[in-house]
Amino acid sequence: MIRYAAALLLSLCLAATAEAADRALLIGIGTYATLPEKMFLEGPKNDVPLIEKLLKEKQGFAPESIRILRDKDATKAAILASIEEWLVAGTQPGDRVYFYFSGHGLQVKDQNGDEEDGLDEALSTFDIAAGDGDWTNVILDDEIDAMLAKLKDRAVSIVIDACHSGTISRSLSTNVGEALESARFLPRPFAKPVEAVKTRGLRIDVAVVDKPEIAKQNGVEAWSAASSYQVAWDDTRLPPEERHGVFTLSYVNGHEIAAGDSNGNGIVSNAELLEYVKKQSQTYCSAQTQCQGLDPQLEVNYALLGASATTPSADATAQQYQQPQTGGDTQQQTPDYGKVEEVKVENTPQTAYVAADPVDAVGDILGKAETGDVKVALSSDSLKNGDVFKITVTSSTGGHLILYDVDKDGKATQIFPNESAQKITPLTANTPLTIPDDYYGFDFEAEGPSENVLVAIVIADDVDLTKVAPSDYGLTKELDARTTIADIAGTLQQTWTRDTENRSVNWSLGLLKYAVY
Numbered sequence: 001m002i003r004y005a006a007a008l009l010l011s012l013c014l015a016a017t018a019e020a021a022d023r024a025l026l027i028g029i030g031t032y033a034t035l036p037e038k039m040f041l042e043g044p045k046n047d048v049p050l051i052e053k054l055l056k057e058k059q060g061f062a063p064e065s066i067r068i069l070r071d072k073d074a075t076k077a078a079i080l081a082s083i084e085e086w087l088v089a090g091t092q093p094g095d096r097v098y099f100y101f102s103g104h105g106l107q108v109k110d111q112n113g114d115e116e117d118g119l120d121e122a123l124s125t126f127d128i129a130a131g132d133g134d135w136t137n138v139i140l141d142d143e144i145d146a147m148l149a150k151l152k153d154r155a156v157s158i159v160i161d162a163c164h165s166g167t168i169s170r171s172l173s174t175n176v177g178e179a180l181e182s183a184r185f186l187p188r189p190f191a192k193p194v195e196a197v198k199t200r201g202l203r204i205d206v207a208v209v210d211k212p213e214i215a216k217q218n219g220v221e222a223w224s225a226a227s228s229y230q231v232a233w234d235d236t237r238l239p240p241e242e243r244h245g246v247f248t249l250s251y252v253n254g255h256e257i258a259a260g261d262s263n264g265n266g267i268v269s270n271a272e273l274l275e276y277v278k279k280q281s282q283t284y285c286s287a288q289t290q291c292q293g294l295d296p297q298l299e300v301n302y303a304l305l306g307a308s309a310t311t312p313s314a315d316a317t318a319q320q321y322q323q324p325q326t327g328g329d330t331q332q333q334t335p336d337y338g339k340v341e342e343v344k345v346e347n348t349p350q351t352a353y354v355a356a357d358p359v360d361a362v363g364d365i366l367g368k369a370e371t372g373d374v375k376v377a378l379s380s381d382s383l384k385n386g387d388v389f390k391i392t393v394t395s396s397t398g399g400h401l402i403l404y405d406v407d408k409d410g411k412a413t414q415i416f417p418n419e420s421a422q423k424i425t426p427l428t429a430n431t432p433l434t435i436p437d438d439y440y441g442f443d444f445e446a447e448g449p450s451e452n453v454l455v456a457i458v459i460a461d462d463v464d465l466t467k468v469a470p471s472d473y474g475l476t477k478e479l480d481a482r483t484t485i486a487d488i489a490g491t492l493q494q495t496w497t498r499d500t501e502n503r504s505v506n507w508s509l510g511l512l513k514y515a516v517y
Helices: 044-058 076-088 141-150 174-179 212-218 246-253 270-286 314-319 358-366 481-492
Strands: 012-014 022-028 066-070 096-102 105-109 119-123 155-161 220-224 297-299 340-345 351-355 374-378 391-395 400-407 411-416 433-435 450-459 507-516
Touching: 022 044, 022 076, 044 066, 044 096, 044 246, 066 076, 076 096, 076 141, 119 141, 155 246, 220 246, 246 270, 270 358, 351 358, 358 400, 358 450, 358 481, 358 507, 374 450, 374 507, 391 400, 391 450, 391 507, 400 481, 411 433, 411 481, 450 481
Parallel strands: 022 066, 022 096, 096 155, 155 220
Antiparallel strands: 012 340, 105 119, 220 297, 340 351, 374 391, 391 433, 400 411, 400 450, 450 507
16 A cells, blocks of 8 residues: 555445335336327336336335336326335335336426426326326326425435436427337427527436435435436337337346446446447437437436445355355356445435445446556555655546545545645546656555555536535545545546536546555
């Protein structure tokens, strides 16, 4: 390790396993009582069984804890009754609640004056109808908010594969159905075309992005298929009868270690799952002429970014997540799964499984795989206790650098930016930055034995990180590694809104594990 102090209590504390009552409500609506067949969706009928299987096999939900409403059974009255009777009345504080919706999203005129743009986001129902200039029989974002308020102190997951794109404001006609076939949105009925209008996407309220304190304080984990101003889609690469939502299919597939585990430690974290879903969604979008952008979103307490996306059983925890024993060089090698520990997330009802090793946990929290764009190097390939050394970071793209040293005890030190650097300037592409340089007036000295990881993050966009990584944190301030990295990761997952189209923040990652002997 580098010789400087670092110690802070983890914000995640060990907790005993508690029995919880689980309730899931899965809604899939592809056909509609009053809409033209052109507006029907093929994917929802296949999405719901896929999510049901995921909950049973990966999340430990019992079959009797899952209620399904599909097509004609998913009227507005049935959905609201199930929310009240099945999810709210059927659970208690500390229980898990899972709400999934696959179908159309839309917007209607704001009914209570709480929307800046004058429009409420909403979810379609089977009995949705075009009223006098607007949709009726819909589930409003205000009703979702009311559900969340009643589910306080539960561990709530909301997964929405639907959206509304406010950049498209056209009358409901055959042209809309033909032009945006398989798009999961409904334009307002009888609306006149409006140029350059930007309203907010469904996810802003349904995925509680407007109200991040709900997610951070009340244990809500909210997934949505697209960023605001973006359209969610059925996957038209598949035959109609086999079709799924682009988001749902990648969300389910990403739970598999072979797909979502970007750092290879045997755990698919929430952050890794999000990165996988984004990559799959963007691959689909890039091949579709109608798709202008597709960035799935996750709103969650940052402490849960590095948590396993699955809930292992007691046997799975012992077998799948323990370090395997190998007998010798001739024995077939098994995957090097890392140990996990069960933790209780502070100030929420969430219980999570995280990598027990803080060094391994870094990749889980950040979620992004290394691409080679950021390279971290030490001035010596082998460090012994007392050796003097320097750190060099080189990035193929320019941007702002944040550099941490994380040790096995869960301590982190912010190496850059720091109070000793004469001037904090962005990295220039392909130009190495060496720390400390001749102007620092001191050297880094190795202290061991230890095993650490250097974490270099280069952000190409002008994201304000002064609250989570101020220069006066550098070199001397004691930091908790999990909390510090999670705050950075959560900040970088926010939607970039300064370009013509919304998109993800542009950033790259470089890691270097090293040991001091």
